[in-house]
Amino acid sequence: MQVELMYQHAYTLGRVRLVGGEKVRVEAASMVGMSSGVTLETTATGGFFKSLGRAFLGGESFFQNIYTAPSQGGEVLVAPSLPGDLTTLDVTEPMLVQSGAYVASDMSVEVDSKWGGSKSFFGAGGGLFMLRAQGQGQMVVSSYGAIHEITLEAGQSYTLDTGHLVALPESMSFKIRSIGGIKTFLFSGEGLVADLTGPGKFLVQTRSQDQFLSWLIPKLPQPSSSSSS
Numbered sequence: 001m002q003v004e005l006m007y008q009h010a011y012t013l014g015r016v017r018l019v020g021g022e023k024v025r026v027e028a029a030s031m032v033g034m035s036s037g038v039t040l041e042t043t044a045t046g047g048f049f050k051s052l053g054r055a056f057l058g059g060e061s062f063f064q065n066i067y068t069a070p071s072q073g074g075e076v077l078v079a080p081s082l083p084g085d086l087t088t089l090d091v092t093e094p095m096l097v098q099s100g101a102y103v104a105s106d107m108s109v110e111v112d113s114k115w116g117g118s119k120s121f122f123g124a125g126g127g128l129f130m131l132r133a134q135g136q137g138q139m140v141v142s143s144y145g146a147i148h149e150i151t152l153e154a155g156q157s158y159t160l161d162t163g164h165l166v167a168l169p170e171s172m173s174f175k176i177r178s179i180g181g182i183k184t185f186l187f188s189g190e191g192l193v194a195d196l197t198g199p200g201k202f203l204v205q206t207r208s209q210d211q212f213l214s215w216l217i218p219k220l221p222q223p224s225s226s227s228s229s
Helices: 048-056 118-122 182-187 209-219
Strands: 002-006 013-018 023-027 031-034 039-043 064-068 074-078 086-091 095-098 102-105 109-115 129-135 137-142 147-152 157-161 165-169 173-178 192-197 200-205
Touching: 002 086, 013 023, 013 102, 023 074, 031 064, 074 102, 086 129, 095 137, 102 109, 102 129, 109 137, 147 157
Parallel strands: none
Antiparallel strands: 002 013, 013 074, 023 064, 023 102, 031 074, 039 064, 086 137, 095 129, 095 165, 102 137, 109 129, 147 200, 157 192, 165 200, 173 192
8 A cells, every 4th residue: 555644734534545456454533535446345354352452441432443445546535533643564573553643554463452551540541551553554643732752772762752653663672650759640740651661663642642631621611519519
């Protein structure tokens, strides 16, 4: 498949071009449009239990859609749910991808859920699970905001808020911890961070869904006591 990214970087649209008979796996609800003759099959990719783990632990849908191009070829347009960017990753080694970031991939790339470590005890804001992608092929991932790439040499380290981590190679060393003490955790707006150690390259999103929700929810109208009685 060939992927063209358009209208970067705030409202990116991906055009996936397929030759005749070629297939592409797309996350449910990520399809924007498709050319004439492209057929759709909805399946629980990898079987029931893998699909269950991907849905309830990895933040993705239970079902995924497989699009097949007709003999003359075709295209599928894809986009994420949130405003932000798309990028393509050439999967040549196992990759870890933030829950909810997977959009589409070659059929040769298999996506499964993976335990995310102690951050699970801090709720959804820490990201209970990451997705593990393996195989040989292209994968399209999304971000909330723009995508920033950071490369670390061997022995170099970097600390990142977990809500901003999009993807990294599984071989890259990282650990999750809370930043500061309990007072910092409760009152400063800072929570969990990932300490990453090179060598390796990882992707960062410039905005965090959880931080946006933390800002938005207190501003929403609250039901009055009279309406609940």
